Amino acid sequence: MREIRIHGRGGQGAVTLAELVCHAAINEGKYAQSMPSFGPERRGAPVLAFLRISDEHIKIRAEVITPDVVVVLDPGLLNITDVTSGLKSGGTVLINTKKSIDEIRSKFGVESRLGVVNAVEIARETLGVPITNTTMIGALLKATKIVKKDSLIEPLKHRFGPIADKNIKAMNRAFDETTIEEV
Amino acid sequence: MREIRIHGRGGQGAVTLAELVCHAAINEGKYAQSMPSFGPERRGAPVLAFLRISDEHIKIRAEVITPDVVVVLDPGLLNITDVTSGLKSGGTVLINTKKSIDEIRSKFGVESRLGVVNAVEIARETLGVPITNTTMIGALLKATKIVKKDSLIEPLKHRFGPIADKNIKAMNRAFDETTIEEV
């Protein structure tokens, strides 16, 4: 089982990210589970979302505390939370940032496997708005291959209808543009 | 313990009769208990009230089913109910009626000890209204001496204030005018 935690802000679609990948995994025949952090957090407030993917029925139903992968939708969150908290050894952190891997490592002391991508720029250019959740799916897939990229197409279409294509494009671009540094 | 059942119609004050005698008994230092028939009966409908008087704390808290005394406030009730139902042997029936003892016995087959008084007439003349509950207390006291007549004065005053005197008069008159036939 792989456990993923997404950091975002209320309104940025962290939960949607988890859901989309969850659907993709289930459609592949896998077992998967996604959920928001349960609470009354408001637009703007830091929030979490969780995702588990497995080959068997998933019996645990609690927040992900020891993630294999952490996805950070908003670079500002790095200033205020330790996004690596509980990260399993060998785990990956994926960050939407315009900063380089080195800058992140030095500024925030991230020592794990690390991926960065300027998702804001991609989202702005592809979607017209700086909403980075579908974009960051690209980074996630690049870093983990947790599901096939194609598996996202149906969930994205179902979710976004007419603007699905743009989102697919954003995802693909992020997939291509994400830089990953193994450790 | 003596058990008394009062038959009346909603609005005729059967419950008040039971209460007044109950208070009188308690004020005499006795144990007593009074209660209405529990229900949503309306003005005009046949109703019951109950009274128990004893020298000890009364533990039973249920309707009186086997009365020692039955008081009937409205003669019309004789047509529609068997007022003697459950009467203990040696028990007494007291009826507000303009009929004579013999008429009652023959028309309604009452075989017990029986008392009659024209309480309507007394009430009309003393109180100005045909409300017979306080009047029938007179009959009750005459027939049973269950409490002293004087013991009623305070409860009647408390209950009726300015018109207490009239009620006392009505009670006294009924006491005097009640005819009782022993068996």
Add this chain to the structure above:
Amino acid sequence: MLSWKDLELGSIVTEPGNASAYKTGDWRSNKPIRDQSKCIKCGLCYIYCPDAAVELSKAGNYETNYFYCKGCGICANECPRGALTMIVEEE
């Protein structure tokens, strides 16, 4: 005496208007008497009776149904012709 098995599902009553067997005439202490000769068949006693105790006979007369009449005196009070009188119920 009904047993618990006699009760309909959810204690529903399936016999419409079966309360009409209840004789509210037993409540009556005063009784309206109609003088048909004074009656102009205006029907006010009919429409004002809370207990639906005034009925129109086949002959076209309004008549009191003493099975139901509780003796409120409304009909007597409202009769425009004074055709109704309240008397004390016999013992």
Add this chain to the structure above:
Amino acid sequence: MLSWKDLELGSIVTEPGNASAYKTGDWRSNKPIRDQSKCIKCGLCYIYCPDAAVELSKAGNYETNYFYCKGCGICANECPRGALTMIVEEE
């Protein structure tokens, strides 16, 4: 971490306004910058801020308290003099 013994009777909070320690500035993605030279001290930014994040300094200037400012942009939008500009928060 509060233990159950630390809770006040009925979980009442006895420290008025202690939520003010919570830094809602952390929520901000965009940041208002004030050009004091354009400012006419009308105070609209003050009275329109949902987060009470505009303060009047001793010197008589309106200033944004970034500890609380969530960056909604209302002040910038409503400033009659365009003295406020929203910029993207630095990473």
Add this chain to the structure above:
Amino acid sequence: MTRRFVTGDENFSPGHRACIGCGEALAMRQVVKALGDNIILVNATGCSEIIASALPTTSWKIPWIHTLFENTASIASGIESALKVVERKGKRKKAKVIAFAGDGGTSDIGLQALSGALERGHDLLYVCFDNEAYMNTGIQRSSSTPYGAWTTTAPSGKMSIGQKTWKKNMPAIAIAHDIPYMATACPSYPFDLMDKVKKAVSVDGPSYLHIYVVCPTGWRCKTNLTIRLGKLAVETGIFPLYEVEEGKYKMSVDPPELTPIKDYFKIQGRFKHLSDEVIEEIQKKVTGDYQRLKEKMEGL
């Protein structure tokens, strides 16, 4: 004569256990006469319900349901919606849903359910029988009890004149919901009442009838005054008869001159403790309110 305009059917059958001379029972009888057979009746707890439904008997010849005191309009909403779907799905044809409740069940404990039903626009008629107190439980005050009246929970006493608040204006509250039809009525005016019932059921959407019903037991008056007191309430202006159709006001009975309220007060025990000053205060309020109401009438 009357019989020519009125059905002889008594779907609210006699044998009910209302008090002798009950104005509420009379109003129910008249309303039900005007409703016809294709209805479903929802009844709040209160006198109207308790007098006619002692298990295993019922006075009702039309489908009837009672559940609780405060949820009458919501039960009615559910039925109405059910009938809508059931008809749409071709299973059964619709009937008109009618709700019956007392003033307590309407202006106090059931107000919110009623407001919701009016707001949602259900096709139903809600009838409030206003006897100005909680009578079923023994004459406690409601928000519909008139100022100064004695009740068991607003008794007159050394420190109290009886009811201390002015009667809640339920018709005005109903109108504030912008419903297509609202009317006031009184069984002392049976034809007016029955006409309004018919108009109300013919409306598509929610309608509200506020019916003034005399309660000899609670008002402490003679049982034969039920009709007389209803007329006096109208003639004094204490309870004006009017209707509001699509926002337009119309007076149903407009006495050329209002009878003084003391004529109405003096034959009721519940007002007997009132001083002349208080009666005067109430008279002023009644006159003023009546005037303001008349100003709302169309074509005056």
Add this chain to the structure above:
Amino acid sequence: MTRRFVTGDENFSPGHRACIGCGEALAMRQVVKALGDNIILVNATGCSEIIASALPTTSWKIPWIHTLFENTASIASGIESALKVVERKGKRKKAKVIAFAGDGGTSDIGLQALSGALERGHDLLYVCFDNEAYMNTGIQRSSSTPYGAWTTTAPSGKMSIGQKTWKKNMPAIAIAHDIPYMATACPSYPFDLMDKVKKAVSVDGPSYLHIYVVCPTGWRCKTNLTIRLGKLAVETGIFPLYEVEEGKYKMSVDPPELTPIKDYFKIQGRFKHLSDEVIEEIQKKVTGDYQRLKEKMEGL
């Protein structure tokens, strides 16, 4: 400038967790500024409560209580009565009791409690923050949601234009209770709002304030439009600012000409599905209602 007329105290302290750009939080801030210190605040469940009271913290510097969603006016009634006796018995002096609730807590689930409190005449101020939906739970329709608006429980779709009912007229319902003071307000007009708050608390008896608050999250608009949209609501006549004192109506802002509602609609996501015809229908209703309201004004 502003600061000269307004206290610098923030009894509703910053650090609260309202969404970015929340109009409700802004209105609360303005109201509390006008209230002063001698108050006790009762808060219904809803955004206003949840954003400011996560244990073990509070944003409140004045005494504050929250219990449930629907009973705000009743809790306030209890406090007010307690203060009355406690003062009478010489124990403590009275404070003014203020109730805060959303439109859902007011016009739906809390309506009955409110109606009771108004009827009984408690000395309290009830403030409704109307953001036209249940926002705390995620944008479900309330009876205060405007016709045509999208919400999660009145979504637009093949068979639906969104909200199918017209907005419940809470101010009219409050007025139907004959209370001494009722006013509408909007934090886009802060001085008008604060004046009304002060007037409302100075009244002896119940007063009601209905405050229009923009919710960028629920209305699907930009966070910096909160003030602009409030002004547009007033300028289009969608939310007229007025007050009713002892039955007398007064317009607070009366634009010489109403702005077309589409200017207001087009910057909100919740209306974006509406066809021109529906907008036209709504425009007619808005114009008509505004006209009818103006007719009630004194001295017009």
Add this chain to the structure above:
Amino acid sequence: MTKRVGLEGSFAVSEAVRMADVDVLSAYPITPQTHIVERLSEMVADGDLDAEFICVESEHSAMSACVGASAAGARVFTCTAGQGLELMHEVLYIPSSMRLPVVAVVANRALSSPLSVWGDHSDAMAVRDIGWVQIFAENVQQAYDLTLCAYRIAEDKDVLFPAMVHLDGFHLSHVIEPVILPDQRQVDDFIPEFEYPFALNPDKPVSMGCYGPPYIYTEAKKSQNVAFESSRKIVSKAWGEFEGIFERSYLPVESYRTEDADVILLVMGSFAETAMLAIDRMRKEGKKVGLARLRLWRPFPFDEIRKAVKGAKLLVVLDRCISFGYGGPVCSELRSAFYREKNRPDIVSFIGGLGGRDITIDQYEYMIKRGKEISENGSEEEFEMIGVRQ
């Protein structure tokens, strides 16, 4: 100076409220509680009680107004029954978790449907989880005494929980019996003036009713339950003080002729005294039977009931409530309380007295006999219903 007078149960309660000098009353009428609100209304109207009576529009608001008034530091009272207690169900959790000493009297009534204005314990049992002190009265004197005690208990600084006194609808509320009324000074000694430590007050602002994220909710409940459990001893203490002043004594569990009893019948509320008559009759016949009554229902008197039943072979429990698809709640909880005891009695369950049905002396006797049979031979049913027409 005490005096002995005849009082209806409802009036006895009202007297207690008056003598407790309650500040705020808020109640909604419902049979069979009406006589209490009516009597209190009279007292206020006549100036005999200086209180605000809030005539609310529903029971939901009645309890809410009490909560508000209590939070503002007032001594409060409400009363209700059956449907009324149900309608305020959600609100009842508030004073218990916010620690507000609201006092309520419930004239127990059965629950709809069918509508019944008559007594049973369904309403009382429906609130057994909520964290109110619950006390059952068995006669009119107790209705008075226990209402007073409710204030003494609820307002104790080591309690500060709401308290509910149960008196059976009609059977106690509408019955007149002799009552000994104490002197006002005795009452004042027993329940001194009350000051709530955190009353809503601009001079010392507090926030009450903040919300509890998962981070803190469990802790809040733990502290609530520990405080509630430990108020059990205050109940006993208060009753001890009561006895000192008023010379009548109460215990969490009260026993009648149980000393050497093999079989103990357990009932609650107004049926208890009638049951004593059955015990007396059987004792006369030499049967070793006794009666136990739970005077205190919440907090549940674990130790006291275990002690009270010690030595008995069989406990026969009469519930006046049915948990549909399960059985009698009192019986169930008693069994659970005895489950891990070494020498536990057998416990057999009866249900009866629903919706105002009386239980006769014969029926009590039957239950004891039938209970023994069931104990010996078992039964097909989880419980047996008493007095139902077959």
Add this chain to the structure above:
Amino acid sequence: MTKRVGLEGSFAVSEAVRMADVDVLSAYPITPQTHIVERLSEMVADGDLDAEFICVESEHSAMSACVGASAAGARVFTCTAGQGLELMHEVLYIPSSMRLPVVAVVANRALSSPLSVWGDHSDAMAVRDIGWVQIFAENVQQAYDLTLCAYRIAEDKDVLFPAMVHLDGFHLSHVIEPVILPDQRQVDDFIPEFEYPFALNPDKPVSMGCYGPPYIYTEAKKSQNVAFESSRKIVSKAWGEFEGIFERSYLPVESYRTEDADVILLVMGSFAETAMLAIDRMRKEGKKVGLARLRLWRPFPFDEIRKAVKGAKLLVVLDRCISFGYGGPVCSELRSAFYREKNRPDIVSFIGGLGGRDITIDQYEYMIKRGKEISENGSEEEFEMIGVRQ
């Protein structure tokens, strides 16, 4: 043709409601139930479900509208949580006593105060006496299946009682998991069109909800309880049919690795699967432990639970609810159910998971171990609370 899709718990419930072709929906939003009403609203708005959605002004009205609609013969649905279930408390007695097959889904939520939108079982337990069929789901598939089953059960002519499906707030309502959706025809076979025998209808007038004097109330309750008890076997029958059609099976009590277990842990709802992980871990260490879950809570499955636990020495019960001043209701009722059994297990009580607090695998293991200790050495406390910060 079945299909396997990812669905949030709330959406799974909505799918079941849609496929059951419900006529009338009436609900009031409350976290964590909101996603159900929202999804259903969308379905109606898009014409995917031909139903009337009554957007009521409160939960009290939500349940009332369902009662009305059901009495008129419609298939109905409502859903709520926590405070909402509390606010409709009085109304809940109506469909069970009037025999109306209302179906409700409750996204379990803790009760105020402090306000908590998070899950526990306090709301579910507060309605355990009321006579609704109560079923607990433990994963999203079950949320779908059991909602369908609720219609099958409630509308069975030998049941005609309302049914409530419990899914834990957030932990099931807000979690997306794979769900196998059946074909519409399978659903139609399983729940055929429904005709209520006494629907309100001018063609055949009936009176529903007449009042019940003492003369008849006990009989009404007896007949209600007998019918309710006997609907237990219909639940099993319905689940049997369900298995036949859908190939997934449910039982009133479900066991996991209990065959030779000395100690059985019992939990309800969404915590069950996590508890299995603890059992697995302990089994790996050779410990003879197993897990039991009450799928059916009402009518209480007496025989099934007795059978399921047969042979175990100890039953460790985790309640997600506290009856203040008493303990855990599930534990209490289980003890009562075993009280008169010959070979009964010891039963030890834990309470935890309140207001959204998770229980970890370690904590389950702790409970089993500590349960054994308590069973052997006893404990000062009537129950122990899990995961509370000291």
